Amino acid sequence: MNAKVGLITFGDHREDMWQKVFGESTMKYHGEIIECLKQLDIDLKFYQDAARTREQINEQADGLIAQGVDILIGHTPCWTSPNLVVQGVQRVGKATVMIGNRDMSTHGCVGLLGACGALSQIGYDHKRMRLDYDAEVFKKKLIPYFTALKVKAELAKSVFGLFGGRSIGIDTATFDPMGWRKQFGIDSEHIDQSEILMRAKKVDPDRIQKMIQWIHTNAKEVIYSEKLTKEKFEFQIGCYLATKDICKEMGLDFIAIKCMPDLSTYAVPQCMTATFMADTYDGEEGQKESIPMACEADADGALTQEILKIISGGTPTFFADVSHIDDDQKIIYCVNCGGICAHYADRSCDACQNLNCMTIKQSIRPGGGAISCFTAKEGPMQLARLYRVDGQYKMAILPCEAIRPTEEMVDAFIKARGIHQLPVLYAKMTCEVEDFINEYGSNHISGVAGEYTDQLVAVCQALGIEPVVFK
Incomplete structure (x- = not known):
């Protein structure tokens, strides 16, 4: 530090x-x-x-x-x-x-x-x-x-970028820009999602092909299909590069993108942006700055990631749904609808090795396009989430362990959810499931590799947030 x-x-x-x-x-x-x-x-x-x-x-x-x-x-x-x-x-x-x-x-x-x-x-x-x-x-x-x-x-010198508005009615993803300015000193920019689409069409094709070639060379597999054509995939990569350009031009430190249902239905889902934006490496630049990104316009999820990024010294951050909890084994299935930061595929310092553990496959969204599919590698994980109760911020702090699921767990999940599987991290929690369910204030969760409970409690005290530690 x-x-x-x-x-x-x-x-x-x-x-x-x-x-x-x-x-x-x-x-x-x-x-x-x-x-x-x-x-x-x-x-x-x-x-x-x-x-x-x-x-x-x-x-x-x-x-x-x-x-x-x-x-x-x-x-x-x-x-x-x-x-x-x-x-x-x-x-x-x-x-x-x-x-x-x-x-x-x-x-x-x-x-x-x-x-x-x-x-x-x-x-x-x-x-x-x-x-x-x-x-x-x-x-x-x-x-x-x-x-x-x-x-x-x-935080007091940071800028948040929100692309689009509230997504599919998720109230807990919304935020008060001036409330943030008062409590945290954060400025915010509101950008229409059409900016991504318009800019993506103008991205230099050589930049797109450089990223595409890097993915093809290093990914475990790229499976093209009727709804994942090469043209769709190229446009998704163009959206990622366009978003990256907008962040640089506007000085955005962390972002949230609405995506659903507009872009995922009538254009392409922003899953490639979710895969590469928060990472510290991509096929265009090589080593780069991590820009935490939350899906479904989740401002508090993105802010949680920005805090975790600073605490961890710039480690790539994680965003997903609290999709399911196995009560008996105390395991949270942290699933994203199409893109989790590529770093968590293998947690390697070598970004190519992370891609080796990833399959690029078709999205089920009407717009088609690609998702990045993998099971996150095991290891210590600090999950956390800012949420509000009667207008006042709390932070859920959940130290846990990402685990490798058994074949039985995966089979049961596929049987319950269908063969279309998504990127997922299985997190072993130590707290009581009912305590978590009764208090936790969102359907989303953020995280970073490692364990930073004491630091997060101190951050909460410094920012006027009530820490809620689930241990």
């Missing part, structure tokens, strides 16, 4: 108390906190001395500002005058975490509470922590908080 973090250790300005009581222990713990912080994945900026006087505090604060710190750690290992701490914190003017210790001999508790109480009096937002000087403790407590601050900052 490499957040740029500044440290000021505050000391008692009274010379006699510094020399006789607090100086030695303050400098001891100043050295220890530096060693702990150096072991974290941050860019640490600090001074060798504690800041005791107004002049010293101002000098260190100004130095940290000049070095461009994003976050301030105010360290009060012993007693220090609260007004001087407030002066230093306000002068830096960044997101702040105040750290004290649990050593009975240091007067650290009274120093921490005196400084934090003064900050609270003036309404200066800050985080308080009393920690033992241990790198693992610091990592567990601080990194989720630093991650939350990073997410908050990144």
